[in-house]
Amino acid sequence: MTTATRVPRGEARARLIAAARDLVRRKGFAATSVDDLCAAAGVTKGAFFHHFASKEALGVALVDDWTEMTGAMFAAHPYNAKEDPLDRVFAYLDLRREFLGRPLPEFSCVAGTTVQESYETSPAIRAAAERSIRSGFDHVLPHLAEALAAHPVPGVTAESLAQQFQVATQGGIILAKALNDPAPARAAFDHLERYLRLLFDRPAATG
Amino acid sequence: MTTATRVPRGEARARLIAAARDLVRRKGFAATSVDDLCAAAGVTKGAFFHHFASKEALGVALVDDWTEMTGAMFAAHPYNAKEDPLDRVFAYLDLRREFLGRPLPEFSCVAGTTVQESYETSPAIRAAAERSIRSGFDHVLPHLAEALAAHPVPGVTAESLAQQFQVATQGGIILAKALNDPAPARAAFDHLERYLRLLFDRPAATG
DNA sequence: TTGATTGCATACCGATTGGTATGTAAGGTT
DNA sequence: AACCTTACATACCAATCGGTATGCAATCAA
The missing domain is CATH 1.10.357.10 (Tetracycline Repressor, domain 2)
Structure with missing residues (x-):
């Protein structure tokens, strides 16, 4: 019900950055939570912190x-x-x-x-x-x-x-x-x- | 040692706005918490929500x-x-x-x-x-x-x-x-x- | 075929978040 | 002097925060 189709292996990082691009432009960086990003990207927090050491690191990558x-x-x-x-x-x-x-x-x-x-x-x-x-x-x-x-x-x-x-x-x-x-x-x-x-x-x- | 001198009655609102002016310019609105503002202004959260219905209302007033x-x-x-x-x-x-x-x-x-x-x-x-x-x-x-x-x-x-x-x-x-x-x-x-x-x-x- | 590594998901954590309920002292009104 | 309102402080709350520990399946090298 939640994630109908699983995000293919290898796409999580790119999807997180794309989600960040959209959300940060709308709400700013601080107001965009890690949970927000994961939900928008269709991945879990485990994926997030596998690719980025911290929220700040995601910001730099973004x-x-x-x-x-x-x-x-x-x-x-x-x-x-x-x-x-x-x-x-x-x-x-x-x-x-x-x-x-x-x-x-x-x-x-x-x-x-x-x-x-x-x-x-x-x-x-x-x-x-x-x-x-x-x-x-x-x-x-x-x-x-x-x-x-x-x-x-x-x-x-x-x-x-x-x-x-x-x-x-x-x-x-x-x-x-x-x-x-x-x-x-x-x-x-x-x-x-x-x-x-x-x-x-x-x-x-x-x- | 926390608040050596109590903030005089009637100054809380102005001090909160002054604190918000400084903190928001440095960190942005979302990253500035209500607790941050109260600490910087030297008042308690009771004072904050007495003068402002919400953090958003403080933003408008600011x-x-x-x-x-x-x-x-x-x-x-x-x-x-x-x-x-x-x-x-x-x-x-x-x-x-x-x-x-x-x-x-x-x-x-x-x-x-x-x-x-x-x-x-x-x-x-x-x-x-x-x-x-x-x-x-x-x-x-x-x-x-x-x-x-x-x-x-x-x-x-x-x-x-x-x-x-x-x-x-x-x-x-x-x-x-x-x-x-x-x-x-x-x-x-x-x-x-x-x-x-x-x-x-x-x-x-x-x- | 096995072993190691990569790429995630699940479950959980202490701290912090915005907000509330209640108490109380000061100042003005009658 | 009694009363009410304003202006706070104290104490607390559920939800959310960024981050971690662990498990496991897919992929690759040997």
Whole structure:
């Protein structure tokens, strides 16, 4: 009655991480209990503590998996193929805006959520979140560096600009959650694009 | 030796909210237990549930108090006295950057932290966070509206621009937590200022 | 075919959780 | 002076928490 079909051997760890991804995005890390995770994954607590030494270890694994997952997704995307580096950046922004059409928990960021709760209490999770945030820089950093090389802007570095993409993403998510509306998150990307067009003297094509 | 001096009658509620403000900023809402709060405030659980019907009710009271506190702080500040509306906005940004010199938990935002955890699980707390975020808009909205009236920018509304201040604030805090460094939060405000100067054709004064 | 290892499930544990029931002292009202 | 209400403190509770000890079936190496 409980578990109609037993979870196949070898899948427990992946299912636990997938369950954590969903639950943590909805309720946060602290509010998600180990029992919650096991129930959602369809496994028992024995499986949990076989794969993870502690709940904190699951948190680290979750964030690292998140880093890898998002990294692979953006790396595989065709926006990287465009000729002009700024076009790649704008295409990346288009992609980010597309995500905002999905339900809120699905465009919420695992790293941003967990680091809010554990930046002081868990050095390991904070470090994992740092890796994740930094990996986000890399999705646009090379393109921005290339664009800046061709069109220098005094006082503006590629690193600092890349950070603004994460600022817009994370800040946009918080506003979307608070106002229960993805529109401000979309507006954050719109303003970032307008900022870049002004910096690089590249007005939007009309028509 | 536990409570050397008894907390004076009438102060329990305020002390509980102050304790919650500190603990929630450090550990998040879910990870902060009622016992934690009572210990930090120097009162007993009887006092807690005398003033608050539940932990969730404390959360709502905390966020509402936060809204009022920050609102009063910014309203009282002399930046509001400047003649030019854009100068008021830039002075506001200076003020925000000043906060970033303090320890991380002290410039962390109560509303942003709590809404991450409870936007799905607690409608009451989410609504309180919405009030708080919206009240943040008001710190710059009239100045931006005035500036836009004198210098219209096609496709840009004062509301949308005001939102970007919260995006930069909240996003900057998350990056500061993840990288354990306030610099990206400061950079977020720097880029926002540069964006505004470009939009309003108001280059920074040199020398 | 055996033995060891891996990948779980079952059952249990002490501590902590949010919350309650009750007592009591102070302050205001009449 | 009697009374009531407010503002707490004390003591307790069932449920849930993260974690452990143990058992066992599947898989692999020899």
